Amino acid sequence: MKRFFHHFFLPHESNNHRPKLLHHKTIVFFIAFFLIGQILLEKAKTDFSDVLGATADISVEKLLLLTNRERQSKGLGQLVLNEQLSKAAFLKGTNMLEKNYWAHNAPDGTTPWHFIKQTEYNYVYAGENLARGFTHSEDIVDAWMTSPTHRDNMFSPNYQDIGFAVLEGKLVGENTTLVVEMFGSAQPLQLAKTPETVLQPVSPQLAGERSLSSEIAPSYLKNQPIINSISLSWYIGIGTITLFIFILSIDMIIIERRKIIRFVGHNIDHVVFLGLVLLFIILVNHGYIL
Amino acid sequence: MMSEYIKSHIIYSIFLFIVVALGIVLALQFTNSKQMQMLVVVMTTFFYVAIGIMHHRENHDVTAKIVVEYILIGSLGMTIAFFFLGAL
Numbered sequence: 072m073k074r075f076f077h078h079f080f081l082p083h084e085s086n087n088h089r090p091k092l093l094h095h096k097t098i099v100f101f102i103a104f105f106l107i108g109q110i111l112l113e114k115a116k117t118d119f120s121d122v123l124g125a126t127a128d129i130s131v132e133k134l135l136l137l138t139n140r141e142r143q144s145k146g147l148g149q150l151v152l153n154e155q156l157s158k159a160a161f162l163k164g165t166n167m168l169e170k171n172y173w174a175h176n177a178p179d180g181t182t183p184w185h186f187i188k189q190t191e192y193n194y195v196y197a198g199e200n201l202a203r204g205f206t207h208s209e210d211i212v213d214a215w216m217t218s219p220t221h222r223d224n225m226f227s228p229n230y231q232d233i234g235f236a237v238l239e240g241k242l243v244g245e246n247t248t249l250v251v252e253m254f255g256s257a258q259p260l261q262l263a264k265t266p267e268t269v270l271q272p273v274s275p276q277l278a279g280e281r282s283l284s285s286e287i288a289p290s291y292l293k294n295q296p297i298i299n300s301i302s303l304s305w306y307i308g309i310g311t312i313t314l315f316i317f318i319l320s321i322d323m324i325i326i327e328r329r330k331i332i333r334f335v336g337h338n339i340d341h342v343v344f345l346g347l348v349l350l351f352i353i354l355v356n357h358g359y360i361l
Numbered sequence: 362m363m364s365e366y367i368k369s370h371i372i373y374s375i376f377l378f379i380v381v382a383l384g385i386v387l388a389l390q391f392t393n394s395k396q397m398q399m400l401v402v403v404m405t406t407f408f409y410v411a412i413g414i415m416h417h418r419e420n421h422d423v424t425a426k427i428v429v430e431y432i433l434i435g436s437l438g439m440t441i442a443f444f445f446l447g448a449l
Contacts, residue, residue, distance in 0.1 A: 095426075095429060095430065095433055098433040098434065098436075098437055099433065101437055102433070102436050102437055102440050105437075105440040105441055105443075105444045106440060108444060109443065109444050109447050112444075112447070112448065113447070173393075204449045214392065217392075218392060300448050301448045301449060303448070304444055304445050304447070304448035305445060305448075307444070308441045308442075308444055308445045311441060312438070312441055315437070334422060334424055334426065334427065335426070335427065335430060336413060336417070336427050336430040336431055336434070337370060337374075337413070337416070337417075339370060339374055340374070340377055340409070340412075340413050340416075340431075341434045343374065343377055343378050343381060344377075344381055344406075344409045344434065344435065344438055345434070345437075345438050347378075347381045347382055347384075347385045348385075348402075348438040348439075348441065348442055350385060351385045351388060351389065351402075351442060352441070352442065352445050354389055355388070355389060355398070355445075355446075356389075356392055357449060358449060359392060359393050359394065359395065359449075360392050360393060361393045
């Protein structure tokens, strides 16, 4: 066991003073493992979606709470969950899944406002934020907050109402959880900061129809799989890179101390590269926003 | 001893770090496109391999084995990044 450990992880005579893990054949094995693993993971996600897939802990309640919490921190008024906007968000999300597009406007030119009009929400101001592939409500709101344009929507004093839809389906070739957030205002606001803003006239009857119901829109998520494929791939990826960085560093230290001359690449280069790939995997959003 | 090793390659290592870090920062900016993130990861890996080989060439110690090593480590990092992005 000890010999195996030395042979595999430490520079030693038995491995020509280069850990077996860093030999070309072993690296090729790891590359093949990840390539085949990716194919198998995709197949398993399709064929055994009850067991393996992207689990999502996303709820309208949490999204509303987090959005309003962010607004409150800026001294802005709370947004009210609106049934018509939630329905518009659902129509938009359904349209995206049916027509398979990831954009604010549909391929046929249909804008998000079309869906709001369909629900007879007579908006003065309206906005839309999209997210897909996320697993937690917190991550979605965090991602929107780090994007200036999405943050502008969330912090706009022009909006009074908000609607959400959370849907599951296949989008641009991937099974994903899609979140549509619609903002709106259906009546003129007293805007102290933007007096120059020209508000469109609003029919009093239509504005009166605006629902202020706090009823939570239904979530459209189906049963969650047992194993979260995103977490699984995250742990495998992070674990492998960390192992290589660790062994490269140990190898670098031992070889320097022993003053052994080898004709190999600079370990420091590999550590820098793999370290930054590790950072990328840690920092990258676990989903996409638009 | 460690510092001597790093010192002898310090400028080169900083250059490599900056190039790869810029690639990663750029990839993180594409919050709405997985394809663009993958493209930037490929480009960054290419630069890592190219800079690595250039450095060894400057030191007159470039060999086929070293070139293969850079390509393999680059491919490993890229494959793991793709493995994770593919799961999103």
